[in-house]
Amino acid sequence: MPNILLLGKDGQVGRALQAVLPAVGDVTALGRDALDLRDQACITATLNAHRPDIIVNAAAWTAVDQAEREPDEAAAVNALAVAALAQHAAANAALLVHYSTDYVFDGALARPYTEADAPNPINVYGATKLAGERAIAASGCEAFVLRCSWIHSLHGRNFFRTILNLARSRESLNVVADQHGTPTPASLIAQTTVLCIARHRQRTLSAGLYHVAAAGSTNWHHYAQYLVAGASARGINLKLAPARIAAVTSADYAAPAARPCNSRLDTTSLTVAAGFAPAAWTTYVDQSLDELVASGAAEDFFSKA
Numbered sequence: 640m641p642n643i644l645l646l647g648k649d650g651q652v653g654r655a656l657q658a659v660l661p662a663v664g665d666v667t668a669l670g671r672d673a674l675d676l677r678d679q680a681c682i683t684a685t686l687n688a689h690r691p692d693i694i695v696n697a698a699a700w701t702a703v704d705q706a707e708r709e710p711d712e713a714a715a716v717n718a719l720a721v722a723a724l725a726q727h728a729a730a731n732a733a734l735l736v737h738y739s740t741d742y743v744f745d746g747a748l749a750r751p752y753t754e755a756d757a758p759n760p761i762n763v764y765g766a767t768k769l770a771g772e773r774a775i776a777a778s779g780c781e782a783f784v785l786r787c788s789w790i791h792s793l794h795g796r797n798f799f800r801t802i803l804n805l806a807r808s809r810e811s812l813n814v815v816a817d818q819h820g821t822p823t824p825a826s827l828i829a830q831t832t833v834l835c836i837a838r839h840r841q842r843t844l845s846a847g848l849y850h851v852a853a854a855g856s857t858n859w860h861h862y863a864q865y866l867v868a869g870a871s872a873r874g875i876n877l878k879l880a881p882a883r884i885a886a887v888t889s890a891d892y893a894a895p896a897a898r899p900c901n902s903r904l905d906t907t908s909l910t911v912a913a914g915f916a917p918a919a920w921t922t923y924v925d926q927s928l929d930e931l932v933a934s935g936a937a938e939d940f941f942s943k944a
């Protein structure tokens with residue numbers, strides 16, 4: 640079994656990876672406390688100590704609005720650290736698995752984006768993630784770069800948790816309706832990572848850039864209504880009714896960072912290459928709501944959001 644070094648173990652994708660990566664390797668999982676990716680010397684020392692066959696980097700600066708105010712901090716994690724990981728992978732014949740974002744695109748296209756479409760980020764976060772992608776390409780290392788979108792899980796910071804928390808205390812809410820994309824569970828990204836590593840080892844899948852998302856698409860307003868309706872139907876006590884969620888424009892909402900109005904990802908490439916066959920985004924959201932209710936973890940879910 641290959642030695643896998645998982646970075647960012649405590650994030651949404653990192654937690655999901657901890658559950659499934661042992662199927663394809665011997666995993667050492669590190670969080671920020673063990674390796675701060677802003678510390679280049681620590682990156683080098685950690686990689687030299689572990690000498691992984693596979694580096695899986697689930698760590699990232701993901702605070703999209705905050706990145707506008709702290710671009711250097713975001714770039715240190717999303718670009719400079721990624722460059723160091725890629726250079727180590729290239730020099731040591733290790734495989735790198737890294738995650739990028741739908742926000743590398745400007746949203747101007749009227750169809751889902753393929754891997755062949757030109758990126759053109761419209762916010763700092765997207766620019767730093769694209770710089771990370773380009774550093775990997777420049778290093779010449781063998782790498783899977785999986786571009787993901789609108790990630791949700793029952794842990795961490797995400798729209799799923801934010802909306803359900805607001806729905807407990809608010810009777811009305813404004814949510815933007817002019818940004819289109821696909822909610823995707825962290826678990827699907829983790830399972831797809833295992834698929835990529837396994838198929839790569841069998842030499843039935845080439846490393847490269849792939850889009851990973853659930854099937855279908857929506858906008859944030861409809862997604863919020865779907866979540867609130869689904870949670871209420873499962874007996875979760877909310878003040879907010881779906882009809883009291885108003886659709887607003889991105890201009891009305893005026894977030895610090897601009898977001899693409901279309902960040903749908905075309906996943907055909909991975910489907911053709913590896914049989915990637917995701918379910919509809921609604922299926923995964925339903926599963927997460929069922930899991931939330933069944934686990935009895937509702938108080939934890941709400942109290943730590």
Ligand SMILES: NC(=O)c1ccc[n+]([C@@H]2O[C@H](COP(=O)([O-])OP(=O)(O)OC[C@H]3O[C@@H](n4cnc5c(N)ncnc54)[C@H](OP(=O)(O)O)[C@@H]3O)[C@@H](O)[C@H]2O)c1
Pocket residue numbers: 647648649650651652653670671674675676677697698699700701716738739740741742768786787788789790791795796825
């Ligand atoms: N979330 C989304 O909707 C989304 C959409 C598209 C693509 N992506 C990409 O998908 C990947 C996984 O995202 P995610 O949602 O799982 O992210 P996440 O939940 O925000 O987790 C990111 C992890 O990175 C860690 N981290 C941040 N700065 C660090 C540093 N300086 N040193 C070490 N660790 C650091 C964080 O630690 P702390 O908890 O201590 O901060 C956190 O555990 C990322 O590459 C992200 O860019 C995410």
